[in-house]
Amino acid sequence: MQTLRVALAAAMRFARVMGACFAGLVLVASNSASAAWDQPWKGSDRALVIDAYEFNPIDWQELTSDKRIVGFINKASDGLPPEWNCRGKSGETELLCKNRWWKYSVTKELYMTRRAMAKALGLKWGAYHLARPGNPRAQADHFIDFAEPAPDDLIAIDIEDRTGEWMSLEDAAVFANQIFIRTGRYPVLYTNGSTAKYISDHKATHSLLSRLPLWYARYREDITGLFPETTWPSYALWQFSSMHNCSDRVCPYRVKGAKTDIDVNVSPLDVAGLKAAWPFDDLVTPLERPAAPNLIARLKEKAGEAVATLAGGIAFLAETKPVRAGPPTAAEIATAAKSTTVVASNYAPHAAHGNPVDPLQLLTQTALAERQTVMARDAADAGRAVAADVANAKTTKGAVRAAALGGVEDLGEAMKSVAAIVTDRATAPPVEPARMPSTFGPMEKSKFRQWLLDAEFVALEAMEEASSRGPRPSSSPTVDMAGAEGFGAIGRRIASAFHATR
Numbered sequence: 001m002q003t004l005r006v007a008l009a010a011a012m013r014f015a016r017v018m019g020a021c022f023a024g025l026v027l028v029a030s031n032s033a034s035a036a037w038d039q040p041w042k043g044s045d046r047a048l049v050i051d052a053y054e055f056n057p058i059d060w061q062e063l064t065s066d067k068r069i070v071g072f073i074n075k076a077s078d079g080l081p082p083e084w085n086c087r088g089k090s091g092e093t094e095l096l097c098k099n100r101w102w103k104y105s106v107t108k109e110l111y112m113t114r115r116a117m118a119k120a121l122g123l124k125w126g127a128y129h130l131a132r133p134g135n136p137r138a139q140a141d142h143f144i145d146f147a148e149p150a151p152d153d154l155i156a157i158d159i160e161d162r163t164g165e166w167m168s169l170e171d172a173a174v175f176a177n178q179i180f181i182r183t184g185r186y187p188v189l190y191t192n193g194s195t196a197k198y199i200s201d202h203k204a205t206h207s208l209l210s211r212l213p214l215w216y217a218r219y220r221e222d223i224t225g226l227f228p229e230t231t232w233p234s235y236a237l238w239q240f241s242s243m244h245n246c247s248d249r250v251c252p253y254r255v256k257g258a259k260t261d262i263d264v265n266v267s268p269l270d271v272a273g274l275k276a277a278w279p280f281d282d283l284v285t286p287l288e289r290p291a292a293p294n295l296i297a298r299l300k301e302k303a304g305e306a307v308a309t310l311a312g313g314i315a316f317l318a319e320t321k322p323v324r325a326g327p328p329t330a331a332e333i334a335t336a337a338k339s340t341t342v343v344a345s346n347y348a349p350h351a352a353h354g355n356p357v358d359p360l361q362l363l364t365q366t367a368l369a370e371r372q373t374v375m376a377r378d379a380a381d382a383g384r385a386v387a388a389d390v391a392n393a394k395t396t397k398g399a400v401r402a403a404a405l406g407g408v409e410d411l412g413e414a415m416k417s418v419a420a421i422v423t424d425r426a427t428a429p430p431v432e433p434a435r436m437p438s439t440f441g442p443m444e445k446s447k448f449r450q451w452l453l454d455a456e457f458v459a460l461e462a463m464e465e466a467s468s469r470g471p472r473p474s475s476s477p478t479v480d481m482a483g484a485e486g487f488g489a490i491g492r493r494i495a496s497a498f499h500a501t502r
Helices: 002-033 091-120 136-147 169-183 193-201 271-277 299-320 330-347 359-391 396-404 408-426 442-469 487-501
Strands: 048-052 069-078 124-130 154-158 188-192 214-217 237-241 263-266
Touching (some): 048 124, 069 136, 069 271, 124 136, 136 169
Parallel strands (some): 124 154, 154 188, 188 214, 214 237
Antiparallel strands (some): 048 263
């Protein structure tokens, strides 16, 4: 009987030991599986991040003595920017306007001071925008202009809840897209548990917000089964402590160098891992549509393409369109300048980007080159017009004098040679005609001299006739000799051509 009691006691002791071991194994497995959801800040290897309003007092030396604290995120902008001018306001409206401007100025100064201090102490830096109702693109621009984020700074949009006090989820997507246009990356999404669950349940509607890295605000010790793991495999940061659950008596985590109203965040990563993942500038899952390119980065390339297109269009017009002789009208100059100004304002890069493009100067140079081409063509047309008028002269005086020299046909052939000489000279810089050795006898020289006189006579008559008819239609291949610029130069070329044949 005694032996039986001893054996029974030994069996009970063995059962207790095995039960304790089994319970320990279950506990270890459970803690390992739930480490990310159940009080992860208690793990000594978990990195921490502080976020603060502008008026939270900070003892930076004390704060940074906690080596688990890796980053500091500061409030930047709030809604739309304040009015820059309070003129015309009075009473409480004027005081409120001035107060908002004062708060903005102080907030900006404190923000810049804290950023310099945090980075000097080796902390990662971040900024968030309190998203309010109102133009989401204007708020995004306000945030970027205020925060001036560096490429390694975390940027976040703060939507506290789905109430009328905060920006709608639809506008939040517009805000995020505008941030991408300005910076080439999307922001982190800060929101509470109910809003995160709503986005997760409607991720087909909120396809962008459901892909932003999640900064999760939930003041519970354990969020097992509550976190929306089907949309976000994990949080980027979990804000687990704030003035809502931290007091002098009880607090999940007390921060050195700060009061109990400071916000504390835990990372699922250790210190080295969080530093490597910062600033969370990748989407959780890729968008189904390809991301648009950074417009700011391609601005210079777009300017070059736009100016090249403009110059090509001008060259095409110069080659294929009939151009009126004479200078462009004031209306045409204004239209060209306006078109160029639009191109410059939309596409031309700022001078600070280097190698600025001046489309107006390019347009002016192209117009000058075009004008020189038109003047050369006008000169050639004028030479052909004179030759045609001489060859077809029907006046009695011209016909009789030409017949005495051997017939109008001979004169016409001679003038065609003159027109060819004028055409060649019109496309080249004017040069002094070379004196060629003459092979003509006295009779031929006298004959050419008389032809020169006849040509001048017929040309003058053609001018008088053109003046009486008025300007030629724009479709005519010749030029109105009475009103075209440079007729004296053309006449000198004709005389020079005749002189070269003597």
